[in-house]
Amino acid sequence: MKKIMFLTLIFLVFRYDNISTKVNDFPTYARSEFVFACMSSNANNRDFMAKCSCAVDEIAKRISFKEYAQAEAIARLWEGASPREEAFKSVGLSKEKMDKLFRAQAASELECF
Amino acid sequence: MSILKKTLIASAALALPGLVSANAKLEKMMKDPSQWVQQSGDYAGHRYSELDQINKSNVGSLKVAWTFSTGVLRGHEGGPLVIGDVMYVHTAIPNIVYALDLNDNQRIMWKYNPVKGGKYPGGETMDRVISVMCCDNVNRGVNYHPNGTIVLHAADTSVIALDAKTGKEKWVTTNLHSGTGKYGVSASTGSGQPFIIKDMVGVGCSGAEFGVRCNWTQYDIKTGKRLWRAYSMGPDADMLVDPSKTTSMLKPVGKDSSLKTWPGDAWKIGGGSIWGFYGYDSKLNTLYYGTGNPSTWNPVVRPGDNKWSMTINARNPDNGMAKWLYQMTPYDEWDYDGVNEMILVDMKVKGKNRKALVHFDRNGFAYTMDRASGELLVAEKYDPAVNWATHVDMKTGRPQVVDRYSTAHQGEDVNTTNICPAALGTKDQQPAAYDRLSGLFMVPTNHVCMDYEPFKVDYVAGNAYVGATLSMYPAPGGTHLGNFIAWDADKGKIVWSNPEPFSVWSGAMATAGGITFYGTLEGYAKAVDSKTGKELFSFKTPSGIIGNFMAYEHKGKQYVGILSGVGGWAGIGLAAGLTDPTAGLGAVGAYSALHNHTNLGGVLTVFALP
Numbered sequence: 134m135k136k137i138m139f140l141t142l143i144f145l146v147f148r149y150d151n152i153s154t155k156v157n158d159f160p161t162y163a164r165s166e167f168v169f170a171c172m173s174s175n176a177n178n179r180d181f182m183a184k185c186s187c188a189v190d191e192i193a194k195r196i197s198f199k200e201y202a203q204a205e206a207i208a209r210l211w212e213g214a215s216p217r218e219e220a221f222k223s224v225g226l227s228k229e230k231m232d233k234l235f236r237a238q239a240a241s242e243l244e245c246f
Numbered sequence: 247m248s249i250l251k252k253t254l255i256a257s258a259a260l261a262l263p264g265l266v267s268a269n270a271k272l273e274k275m276m277k278d279p280s281q282w283v284q285q286s287g288d289y290a291g292h293r294y295s296e297l298d299q300i301n302k303s304n305v306g307s308l309k310v311a312w313t314f315s316t317g318v319l320r321g322h323e324g325g326p327l328v329i330g331d332v333m334y335v336h337t338a339i340p341n342i343v344y345a346l347d348l349n350d351n352q353r354i355m356w357k358y359n360p361v362k363g364g365k366y367p368g369g370e371t372m373d374r375v376i377s378v379m380c381c382d383n384v385n386r387g388v389n390y391h392p393n394g395t396i397v398l399h400a401a402d403t404s405v406i407a408l409d410a411k412t413g414k415e416k417w418v419t420t421n422l423h424s425g426t427g428k429y430g431v432s433a434s435t436g437s438g439q440p441f442i443i444k445d446m447v448g449v450g451c452s453g454a455e456f457g458v459r460c461n462w463t464q465y466d467i468k469t470g471k472r473l474w475r476a477y478s479m480g481p482d483a484d485m486l487v488d489p490s491k492t493t494s495m496l497k498p499v500g501k502d503s504s505l506k507t508w509p510g511d512a513w514k515i516g517g518g519s520i521w522g523f524y525g526y527d528s529k530l531n532t533l534y535y536g537t538g539n540p541s542t543w544n545p546v547v548r549p550g551d552n553k554w555s556m557t558i559n560a561r562n563p564d565n566g567m568a569k570w571l572y573q574m575t576p577y578d579e580w581d582y583d584g585v586n587e588m589i590l591v592d593m594k595v596k597g598k599n600r601k602a603l604v605h606f607d608r609n610g611f612a613y614t615m616d617r618a619s620g621e622l623l624v625a626e627k628y629d630p631a632v633n634w635a636t637h638v639d640m641k642t643g644r645p646q647v648v649d650r651y652s653t654a655h656q657g658e659d660v661n662t663t664n665i666c667p668a669a670l671g672t673k674d675q676q677p678a679a680y681d682r683l684s685g686l687f688m689v690p691t692n693h694v695c696m697d698y699e700p701f702k703v704d705y706v707a708g709n710a711y712v713g714a715t716l717s718m719y720p721a722p723g724g725t726h727l728g729n730f731i732a733w734d735a736d737k738g739k740i741v742w743s744n745p746e747p748f749s750v751w752s753g754a755m756a757t758a759g760g761i762t763f764y765g766t767l768e769g770y771a772k773a774v775d776s777k778t779g780k781e782l783f784s785f786k787t788p789s790g791i792i793g794n795f796m797a798y799e800h801k802g803k804q805y806v807g808i809l810s811g812v813g814g815w816a817g818i819g820l821a822a823g824l825t826d827p828t829a830g831l832g833a834v835g836a837y838s839a840l841h842n843h844t845n846l847g848g849v850l851t852v853f854a855l856p
Binding site: 160162163166202203205206209210 | 747748766767768769770786788789790812
């Protein structure tokens with residue numbers, strides 16, 4: 134399962150990855166939260182602290198914090214089912230913004246895991 | 247206080263001892279800017295703080311003073327109250343209430359959870375209530391009565407009076423039965439604030455998606471005894487409408503004003519929910535609230551004006567009798583609920599001093615009315631994208647609907663496209679603020695359009711009764727889904743407008759520091775110059791903001807507070823490397839496991855100057 138996902142990721146990375154916006158402006162707080170969440174969903178050990186830290190640094194190299202925050206908001210809204218959330222499910226704009234994050238995520242997985 | 251007002255209070259007090267004194271005490275507390283004693287700040291719904299320590303010149307250096315995690319995921323609407331040295335914070339379902347001691351590092355003095363053994367006081371399980379709850383399990387906050395009571399309107403419609411000191415239940419009553427299968431009230435829920443007037447508390451109800459007939463119900467604050475109930479539609483007696491005295495557009499409404507506008511007995515499941523933010527004018531002794539959409543969403547099955555759904559109600563809070571009614575969207579075809587907040591402002595309209603009521607409706611029109619007479623003064627679009635109606639006819643008060651965007655005109659199983667605004671409205675419940683300095687209204691808005699396809703549904707008690715398929719997208723010509731605007735309610739014009747990537751879903755607050763606060767769905771808490779809209783401060787809170795800003799002063803220092811919390815904790819999904827977000831974030835199983843490790847849900851962030 135995980136391997137299949139990786140193949141898709143590699144495809145995405147080669148197809149789209151473009152490190153043109155090297156803003157690298159994630160605040161420490163956001164990086165910490167990512168590492169905390171990443172460790173919570175994998176394992177609470179030193180190995181994953183290193184991998185997760187690496188992952189967020191790689192993501193931050195590829196998208197601005199503003200873009201990350203927008204993608205995070207969309208992801209959060211996709212989860213719900215009210216009219217408010219419905220508004221975001223079918224929005225092409227949302228998909229574009231998410232795709233940018235996915236590409237960065239894919240790259241970070243290749244680099245760090 | 248004017249002599250006139252004193253006399254009024256004195257004479258009224260003779261007739262009804264106790265009633266008025268409690269109200270006067272609460273109104274006095276509302277005028278004290280160090281406290282925040284009502285969800286809207288005051289009865290007029292201004293959401294304005296007279297505190298000016300934090301102002302245009304220093305707001306840029308605002309810092310987080312403290313945070314409080316509510317421990318509950320999902321949407322956190324409304325906001326905390328501050329009474330004296332105690333802050334009261336509520337959460338999304340299960341609707342926990344916390345009392346925090348501001349003198350002792352926000353120590354939890356008491357915590358109240360209405361759900362015991364998995365059940366709400368009305369007997370329904372929390373899971374059942376969640377299954378019929380629209381919109382992210384929200385609750386719009388508790389309110390306070392000066393006899394030392396905090397009132398909670400829980401999701402199962404229970405009205406719960408708590409001792410403000412101890413958190414112990416004084417009384418509990420279930421307003422409507424959320425699951426007994428009773429015709430017409432089979433799936434009501436509670437999300438709106440309980441509204442305190444005199445020695446009474448009033449609540450509305452949610453659930454127009456489920457074929458309910460909603461109402462406003464007033465209870466005695468001391469005993470929980472029901473005093474009166476006014477249905478949104480039905481026979482005159484049910485609605486507490488006097489055919490010869492209740493007016494609309496300055497004329498008596500006449501006999502059976504509602505029944506005449508529904509086919510058969512469709513009014514029995516007519517919707518008209520009430521769950522926004524309300525207003526009260528103690529001099530006019532009038533309560534103001536708005537009713538929501540008629541059921542079903544499919545307009546083809548309910549030809550007629552569907553009165554009094556989508557209506558501003560002005561009522562006598564003592565007996566519930568309607569003084570005037572104004573229906574904004576007769577025969578709703580788009581789900582433009584009329585529930586949004588009522589803001590009461592004494593202002594000049596077209597050169598004449600008026601006791602005005604300003605209302606930013608979901609339908610995209612901002613209404614300025616005379617709140618004493620119900621006269622319509624101004625009705626203009628507050629988003630230029632609005633296209634379903636060309637304008638509001640000022641003689642009849644009716645919106646002039648464009649056939650091209652009429653879902654009923656287009657018919658069943660036809661997809662009507664590019665309707666602006668979308669069903670979530672140019673503004674939903676997120677309340678606007680009134681800036682007393684500039685006289686402008688600070689309005690959080692949506693900038694979203696939709697395609698809408700009605701289809702036929704049969705009503706089954708307790709099940710969703712929607713009957714329309716929707717898809718939504720940004721208004722043409724842009725990629726942003728929201729604007730934060732300043733509105734002139736006399737001229738009916740936008741003064742400035744800040745585009746936002748997402749709908750602005752938080753309540754605004756203006757302050758005497760010349761600044762206005764609002765929050766965004768990405769989680770940014772922002773402060774802008776109230777006169778120009780220039781952004782002066784921005785801080786990323788842990789989750790999206792759909793709560794309302796509030797301010798208070800403690801030990802001589804001004805604080806500004808805001809709840810954040812939308813949906814689940816997205817951070818975990820993103821960080822977990824889930825590349826299909828719909829699958830990943832929908833994976834509730836995976837999430838619930840993570841909840842055992844983390845307690846990151848709604849967060850209250852409180853700011854102060856360093």
